[in-house]
Amino acid sequence: MTSAGKDFSRPPAPRLFKKKVPDGEPVTPRSAALFRFGEQCNNDCPMCSNTGEASLFFHSTEKLLQRADFLHRSGFRRAVVTGGEPTIHPGFWTVVEHLTANGFTWDINTHGRTFAKEGFARRAAGQGLQRAIVSLHSHVPATSATIFGTRENAHHETVAGIDRLVEADVDVTLNCVLPRATGNGSFKHHDMIGYTSAGAGVCIVPARFNCPPEITLHHLHASGDRRP
Numbered sequence: 001m002t003s004a005g006k007d008f009s010r011p012p013a014p015r016l017f018k019k020k021v022p023d024g025e026p027v028t029p030r031s032a033a034l035f036r037f038g039e040q041c042n043n044d045c046p047m048c049s050n051t052g053e054a055s056l057f058f059h060s061t062e063k064l065l066q067r068a069d070f071l072h073r074s075g076f077r078r079a080v081v082t083g084g085e086p087t088i089h090p091g092f093w094t095v096v097e098h099l100t101a102n103g104f105t106w107d108i109n110t111h112g113r114t115f116a117k118e119g120f121a122r123r124a125a126g127q128g129l130q131r132a133i134v135s136l137h138s139h140v141p142a143t144s145a146t147i148f149g150t151r152e153n154a155h156h157e158t159v160a161g162i163d164r165l166v167e168a169d170v171d172v173t174l175n176c177v178l179p180r181a182t183g184n185g186s187f188k189h190h191d192m193i194g195y196t197s198a199g200a201g202v203c204i205v206p207a208r209f210n211c212p213p214e215i216t217l218h219h220l221h222a223s224g225d226r227r228p
Helices: 061-073 092-101 120-126 141-148 152-167
Strands: 033-036 078-082 105-110 129-135 171-176 184-189 192-197 201-204 207-209
Touching: 033 061, 061 092, 092 105, 120 152, 129 152, 141 152, 152 171
Parallel strands: 033 078, 078 105, 105 129, 129 171, 171 207
Antiparallel strands: 184 192, 192 201
16 A cells, blocks of 8 residues: 655654653553554645654554454553554454454544545444544645645545534544644634634644644633533
């Protein structure tokens, strides 16, 4: 499986946001394993923390099933499925259905585009998906496409995917990365209210922030019932 525009001749990017867990840390009912399907992706975000190593680009379905069994034997019952983009892996349903059959619930890191397909989000929810962490970096389609490294249709697919996930009662967290040059105005989507501004950053509720130095938490606006 290949990806257009992927250049494996470049040195691998440094590993970012990698939290070290001490050897011998006990597995508890709250433990979650990061389960990477490979670095394959049909977006090409310039700030992506994937390594770019060719050997990590694609993991076979057989290997992923073996890893799922290893996690089960180790006592894990929760996984965070990630990539690259895991939903475009040809063995996606085989692997997540295997996780479910072994008593797992799972979250997913995703660009959300595949969830725009009819029935995809509801099928995932039926297979134990609890939360989707969706990358959405701007409410402006052209800006979003620039950050995604693809065409504007990818932005619209992501927004539609978020809608389908919400309709399927999956918890959605938006993962926001906003370069200084692309902030531009206020927006609202469902119960999420935010404001982006050049040089100041982004706020969106609910959201998780990846924060390189050019991003600051700029403004939070409460709406509806305000409780202590």
